[in-house]
Amino acid sequence: MNPWLGAAGALAGLLLGAAGSLITGRVLHQPARVAQSWWLGALLTAPLLAALGWRIGLRGELAVYAFVLALGVPLAVVDWVEHRLPRIVVLPQLAGGVLGFGFLCVAHSDPLPGLRALWAALAAAGFYLLLAVLVEGGVGSGDVSLAAVVGLVTGWSGWTELAGALVLASVLALFLLLVPNDGARRKGIPFGPCLVAEMAVVVVIAG
Template identity: 55%
Template sequence: MASSWWWSCGAAAGLVLGAAASGLTRRFLRQERKLAATWWFGAVLTAAALGLLGWRVGARGELAVYGFVTVLAVPLAVIDWCEHRLPRALMGPLLASTMVGFAALCLVRRDPAPGARALAALVAAGGLFLILAVTTGGGIGAGDVSAAAVVGLVAGWIGWAQVAGALLTASLLGSVMVAVPGVRRRAEDGAVAVPFGPCLLAGALVMVLANG
């Protein structure tokens, strides 16, 4: 019964917050996208994600942090899907605010261990993608590095296994996208490029939902 109540609350909040956050999608999309920029599209996606989070996480402080990440992650995922880029003006606040949220939980609970692990995972995941960005010669952008850092932070709060699971899930989703002609693009050097931001953010969401 309690899970159903939290699911309903999460979905209702997602409709409102998703509709509001769709303004960010319209602001940062460089080209007009009729479906992607509509308020109801963002509202439905956010409502679905927050409903699931409410159902799995329930009355815990993490729900506020995960919810904030999700509300900003939806516009980021839509923008990256449409234009293969993650705006720094959104990634920076997302990363900083998530760090502040987890730090507050550590202070309230007087338990710094999850926060320390989350920071270490942030450095590990972000560092890994930074190395990949340098060695692949543009296959991975700065936005993907920031997204990987966010994934490391969120999944690292739960555990190291979840960090690995989130990155593995993202890689599997990316492999699937390579086979979709409407999603993949050809870079100037002939390499196939896919929007990896949605894959990373979805990987983090899957780990959170899997672990409650």
């Protein structure tokens, strides 16, 4: 645990979050002043990267996690507002994670974590694809793609971390579904914020 890296992560999060708000504004179909504001992106991203820096320290995984979560914030915001996850953001996020972990495997001369991460990505995407088939209208293709990202990132640490992230995301989604919205229960909830939030929680806890 490194408090100095935590402070540096907070500063980087403020800058990356402000920049990420530009992505949010570009991919939103309808303008939303608060959702695409620089300060919202900064306030959401800064604590994530601060926790990563504090917990993980100077390890190669830090750059990969920071990249994935920095893109995860605009995805979560867009999904919360419009219930969709744009592939133009999810696919570069997934590709960046694969390339980053691939580089770490080569640098460490150890392919096993990378192979596990790839299998975990396939497993998580397959699970959400099954949900998409079984629950009509509840899970979209963007959720399947983001689940692959979650599987990749948490699977790098282990299968337990992957299972924990998916279970926690499901619990959070169920909680949001049951919470009344304007006096009535929600008819649907966005999975994106749940997946991003629990991926961040598991990565920080696992270190």
